[in-house]
Amino acid sequence: MSSFEEAAVYIKDLTTILGGQTVLNNLSFGIPRNKITTILGFSGAGKSTLLKHILGLLKPTSGSISVLGEDLNDLSEFELKKFRRHFGMLFQYAALFDSLSAYENVAFPLNEFTELNEDEIEEKVYGLLESVGIKVDSFFKLPSELSGGMRKRVGLARALALDPDIMLYDEPTTGLDPITTKMVNDLILNTYKKNVKRGMTSIIISHDVKVTLEISDFVAFLDHGKIVEFLPVEDFVNSQNKLVQEFLAL
Amino acid sequence: MNKLLKFFVLIVEKLGFSLMNNLSGLGRVIFFCFRFFYWLPKHPFRLKELVSQLYDIGNKSLFIIALSGAFTGMVMAYQTYFGFRLISVDSLVGPVVALSLAKELAPVLSGLIVAGRSGSAMAAQIGSMKVTEQLDALEVMGISSFQYLAVPRIIAASLCLPMLSSIFLFVGNVGSYFVGTKALMIDGTIYFSKLGKWMFVEDIGQGLIKSFFFGFIISVIGTYFGFKVEQGAAGVGKATNQAVVWGMISVLILDYILTSFLVQFMSG
Numbered sequence: 001m002s003s004f005e006e007a008a009v010y011i012k013d014l015t016t017i018l019g020g021q022t023v024l025n026n027l028s029f030g031i032p033r034n035k036i037t038t039i040l041g042f043s044g045a046g047k048s049t050l051l052k053h054i055l056g057l058l059k060p061t062s063g064s065i066s067v068l069g070e071d072l073n074d075l076s077e078f079e080l081k082k083f084r085r086h087f088g089m090l091f092q093y094a095a096l097f098d099s100l101s102a103y104e105n106v107a108f109p110l111n112e113f114t115e116l117n118e119d120e121i122e123e124k125v126y127g128l129l130e131s132v133g134i135k136v137d138s139f140f141k142l143p144s145e146l147s148g149g150m151r152k153r154v155g156l157a158r159a160l161a162l163d164p165d166i167m168l169y170d171e172p173t174t175g176l177d178p179i180t181t182k183m184v185n186d187l188i189l190n191t192y193k194k195n196v197k198r199g200m201t202s203i204i205i206s207h208d209v210k211v212t213l214e215i216s217d218f219v220a221f222l223d224h225g226k227i228v229e230f231l232p233v234e235d236f237v238n239s240q241n242k243l244v245q246e247f248l249a250l
Numbered sequence: 251m252n253k254l255l256k257f258f259v260l261i262v263e264k265l266g267f268s269l270m271n272n273l274s275g276l277g278r279v280i281f282f283c284f285r286f287f288y289w290l291p292k293h294p295f296r297l298k299e300l301v302s303q304l305y306d307i308g309n310k311s312l313f314i315i316a317l318s319g320a321f322t323g324m325v326m327a328y329q330t331y332f333g334f335r336l337i338s339v340d341s342l343v344g345p346v347v348a349l350s351l352a353k354e355l356a357p358v359l360s361g362l363i364v365a366g367r368s369g370s371a372m373a374a375q376i377g378s379m380k381v382t383e384q385l386d387a388l389e390v391m392g393i394s395s396f397q398y399l400a401v402p403r404i405i406a407a408s409l410c411l412p413m414l415s416s417i418f419l420f421v422g423n424v425g426s427y428f429v430g431t432k433a434l435m436i437d438g439t440i441y442f443s444k445l446g447k448w449m450f451v452e453d454i455g456q457g458l459i460k461s462f463f464f465g466f467i468i469s470v471i472g473t474y475f476g477f478k479v480e481q482g483a484a485g486v487g488k489a490t491n492q493a494v495v496w497g498m499i500s501v502l503i504l505d506y507i508l509t510s511f512l513v514q515f516m517s518g
Contacts, residue, residue: 055389055390057386057389057390081392081393081394082392083392084389084390084391084392085391085392087390089387089390091383091386091387092383093382093383095382095383095384095386095387096384096387097379097384097387098378098379098382098384108391109391112391112393113391113392
């Protein structure tokens with residue numbers, strides 16, 4: 001994906017040096033709109049740093065990053081905060097606010113950023129929680145009373161509350177058992193299918209090959225701060241790159 | 251001789267490193283204060299969070315503050331009485347205890363109690379939110395975690411401490427009065443007349459001003475260490491500990507600095 005217009009996220013000559021170490025090295029690629037793209041790589045490859053750049057939480061040492069046609073370098077801190085409402089993010093451990101119930105967690109962004117009244121918020125939150133498979137009797141439970149899988153579902157419902165244009169998943173299946181992993185995979189795919197019509201782009205940061213191959217449209221392989229391969233998933237499995245082959249064989 | 255020199259150099263190096271480390275820490279805390287004043291007037295004003303913090307820091311500290319105040323006043327009455335009786339000025343027990351409480355004991359002890367109770371809680375809450383990515387979740391939503399978490403806590407602590415200190419002062423004086431008049435047999439009328447003669451509004455004002463600054467510094471330090479947490483649960487424990495230690499030390503240092511200013515402008 002080399003065209004600026006076609007890409008949801010367009011990265012050009014991005015270099016990041018943190019603590020004297022080059023974490024991302026002259027990175028250039030585009031993440032296509034309306035597709036599921038997975039950024040794959042070993043631990044320490046720079047995946048999380050790249051994620052922070054996409055969210056505008058980190059400033060690049062050099063180069064640029066455009067999201068939905070907006071160069072993040074040109075935005076002020078205040079504009080960036082506003083711009084981040086285009087994103088929804090499912091964190092590795094869901095990152096639910098532990099003092100709020102599942103319902104309050106999902107209602108949180110709606111209370112913060114919309115003019116909806118209490119009834120409208122209730123209707124939307126109920127819809128979102130039901131759509132990710134949470135039963136009504138768990139709506140008012142605290143995160144500590146929910147299982148890991150349920151927390152992920154609530155986290156996803158919260159991320160979708162503001163109808164994001166880009167949905168980010170940070171290591172969505174790390175540390176989960178096979179059944180919960182499958183549940184999360186299905187959840188990502190269903191979310192994609194439900195939102196594809198309104199043009200939502202999904203980006204997954206992972207080192208889980210199985211997940212990547214099952215649900216992705218495109219795969220970018222990151223190693224030592226460089227994209228060494230970026231292909232549609234069906235071509236990625238046949239990649240001749242030694243590192244990719246090694247990774248796929250794991 | 252060479253070994254001695256090396257040992258000396260090592261000590262100087264370590265002292266220098268420690269000094270630089272503490273100075274840079276102080277610089278970061280000052281920068282943190284500036285961030286507070288930057289975010290203070292920014293929209294939206296988080297009233298719900300503020301009320302919740304006022305309840306946590308203020309209401310939930312009431313019992314321990316009242317209890318500490320009562321016993322401090324009672325002990326002070328005893329100690330003062332047996333000292334003053336030697337020079338036959340035991341009728342001054344009331345004003346001496348009241349002045350000690352108003353100017354020093356109420357604000358400082360309330361500050362130390364709040365540093366131990368609420369300063370540590372702030373560091374632990376924010377720290378555990380940081381290690382579980384809840385702060386990142388706020389930032390990704392476009393909400394400043396600093397504005398959402400630090401600003402209401404700092405305002406609430408700055409407002410609560412003068413109130414808690416006033417309660418400490420009142421209960422302490424009640425305790426002193428009871429011990430003075432019931433156990434030490436000082437005449438109640440004399441107790442009150444001497445109190446009225448030697449105690450001024452400015453004395454109470456000094457304590458309240460100090461309390462306000464103590465509340466500010468305790469909450470700045472508590473939230474600062476919370477945001478600074480690294481390395482998971484162990485980091486949260488360390489931050490909580492540092493928040494208490496540095497909160498208490500700051501109260502004592504600030505007490506000296508404020509006293510040296512206030513005695514010049516507000517001496518009763």
